[in-house]
Amino acid sequence: MKLSARNALKGKVEKLNRGAVTTTVRIDVGNGIHLTSSITNDAADDLALKVGDEVTAIIKSSDVIVGK
Template identity: 45%
Template sequence: MKISARNQISGTIVSITPGAVNGSIKVDIGGGNVVTANITEEAIADLALATGDTVTVLIKASDVLIGK
């Protein structure tokens, strides 16, 4: 499958926190960095995601905000 997102980072799922509608997935991308994604519980089930799985984080955003 081809996709337009150019920011693709491989990593390992370190935790999945279920929610009522969305779950929180934490992915270790190396170097002490962890990316968190909130996706639907349906997507978690459809992808059969589990802690320890190797996944690709795809980032496509029109805005990236930074605060301090």
């Protein structure tokens, strides 16, 4: 699979929360860092995601907002 995104973090699915339309996926990328992604239920089904699965979080954004 080739992607134009350059930010790819390998991790493990820690938690799945399926809603009416979207599934929230919490990914442990190590060193105490966790990412949360919201994907469609269809995408979660297509990927057959399960807790413990090894996945890659691919991040592509033209803006990164930082607050303090």
